[in-house]
Amino acid sequence: MSIVDRLPSADLSQLRRDFPILRQQVHGKPLVYLDNAATTQKPQVVIDRLSRYYAEENSNIRRGLHALGDRATDAYERARDTVRRFLNADDNREIIFVRGVTEAINLVAQTYGRTHVGPGDEIVISEMEHHSNILPWQVLCDEKGARLRVIPITDAGELCLDRYEQLLSDRTRIVAVTHVSNALGTINPVAEIVRRAHARDIPVLVDGAQAPGHGGVDVQALACDFYAFSGHKVFGPTGIGVLYGRARLLDAMPPYQVGGGTISSVTFEHTGYTEPPGRFEAGTPHVAGAVGLAAAIEYLTAVGLERVEAYERALLTYAAGALSHVPGLRFTGMARDKAGILAFVMEGVHPHDIATIVDRAGVAIRAGHHCCQPLMARLGVPATARASLALYNTREEIDVLASALAEAREVFT
Ligand SMILES: Cc1ncc(COP(=O)(O)O)c(C=O)c1O
Numbered sequence: 434m435s436i437v438d439r440l441p442s443a444d445l446s447q448l449r450r451d452f453p454i455l456r457q458q459v460h461g462k463p464l465v466y467l468d469n470a471a472t473t474q475k476p477q478v479v480i481d482r483l484s485r486y487y488a489e490e491n492s493n494i495r496r497g498l499h500a501l502g503d504r505a506t507d508a509y510e511r512a513r514d515t516v517r518r519f520l521n522a523d524d525n526r527e528i529i530f531v532r533g534v535t536e537a538i539n540l541v542a543q544t545y546g547r548t549h550v551g552p553g554d555e556i557v558i559s560e561m562e563h564h565s566n567i568l569p570w571q572v573l574c575d576e577k578g579a580r581l582r583v584i585p586i587t588d589a590g591e592l593c594l595d596r597y598e599q600l601l602s603d604r605t606r607i608v609a610v611t612h613v614s615n616a617l618g619t620i621n622p623v624a625e626i627v628r629r630a631h632a633r634d635i636p637v638l639v640d641g642a643q644a645p646g647h648g649g650v651d652v653q654a655l656a657c658d659f660y661a662f663s664g665h666k667v668f669g670p671t672g673i674g675v676l677y678g679r680a681r682l683l684d685a686m687p688p689y690q691v692g693g694g695t696i697s698s699v700t701f702e703h704t705g706y707t708e709p710p711g712r713f714e715a716g717t718p719h720v721a722g723a724v725g726l727a728a729a730i731e732y733l734t735a736v737g738l739e740r741v742e743a744y745e746r747a748l749l750t751y752a753a754g755a756l757s758h759v760p761g762l763r764f765t766g767m768a769r770d771k772a773g774i775l776a777f778v779m780e781g782v783h784p785h786d787i788a789t790i791v792d793r794a795g796v797a798i799r800a801g802h803h804c805c806q807p808l809m810a811r812l813g814v815p816a817t818a819r820a821s822l823a824l825y826n827t828r829e830e831i832d833v834l835a836s837a838l839a840e841a842r843e844v845f846t
Pocket of ligand 1: 535536565566611613640
């Protein structure tokens with residue numbers, strides 16, 4: 434049973450007891466897991482929910498003319514409803530289960546994109562995008578003879594909104610931007626980005642991979658047209674994610690993959706496709722994943738989204754202070770509005786060496802290009818090191834990271 438209800442204060446660090454993986458030691462030291470932007474750990478309630486699904490409810494969905502089939506279908510559709518409420522979407526038809534953000538963006542590029550983008554058209558993305566929000570558009574542009582336009586960023590790691598405005602034109606067919614940068618931590622002003630695009634009737638896709646695990650997301654307040662997130666980054670299972678799409682747009686989109694579940698009728702000559710969301714969920718979906726994701730969302734909601742956001746903000750401030758005392762360390766990404774992601778380089782030490790050395794102290798951080806090679810080029814570095822926070826991290830863990838970093842610096846200088 435979770436301790437969420439018994440939490441006395443804004444201190445969420447006690448929540449770590451809900452996450453069994455965090456109890457282990459690595460290289461003889463307590464695990465300090467600070468790679469949450471890559472994937473988050475799972476609370477016991479999610480692990481138990483997956484186990485209960487397979488022990489008591491597993492069946493194929495939709496096709497069941499039996500009790501178990503109904504139970505699994507119910508669980509799957511209830512999970513959809515949980516996601517809809519989490520995103521504050523209007524209608525369950527707007528919630529499509531996919532494998533994750535990468536699949537969601539490919540889906541939009543290959544369906545909405547293919548039908549709306551033609552030769553000479555333009556797609557606007559930003560300089561801080563993850564490869565998953567670059568490549569699907571690049572492929573589409575190559576296929577259609579269209580052009581990618583890129584919003585530049587400032588040295589602090591914020592989008593240049595003036596330049597964005599100038600990039601929008603009669604040729605722009607879609608804007609696709611990240612909500613929170615996985616490599617900088619920047620929180621982008623999505624509502625403003627959407628407002629400016631909508632003034633020209635241009636739809637906006639938001640890559641929400643790094644946002645929903647750290648506070649609430651309201652797709653109606655953002656007014657975006659598509660929003661994608663991955664279950665594994667919000668304390669849920671891998672292999673499941675969500676594409677939110679405005680009903681009016683989804684209704685007019687052709688299917689992405691085709692097969693069982695997507696059709697209304699089939700002959701050898703012709704196929705009629707069903708309504709969303711079924712039209713976009715070909716084959717047997719990841720039912721257990723959807724159910725596990727719903728359990729993760731319920732957990733997060735029970736903790737309190739505002740509480741999580743406030744806790745992580747305070748922890749980020751503490752971490753920025755602690756790391757700023759490490760000799761030779763320089764942050765990359767100093768946006769005014771930032772999520773719990775600290776990326777940095779260290780004079781004289783390669784990021785991979787930093788990660789390897791702190792690993793010996795039990796600390797898991799990430800180093801590399803973070804699937805953002807064009808951003809690394811803009812920053813003028815091949816790679817950075819990155820510590821990323823979640824609700825179960827503590828100040829004590831930040832202290833362990835800071836001293837491990839100081840040690841790494843000593844080893845190499
Ligand atoms: C900003 C951003 N976009 C997209 C992705 C891709 O997510 P997934 O691998 O879950 O599809 C990630 C993953 O790290 C990300 O951080």
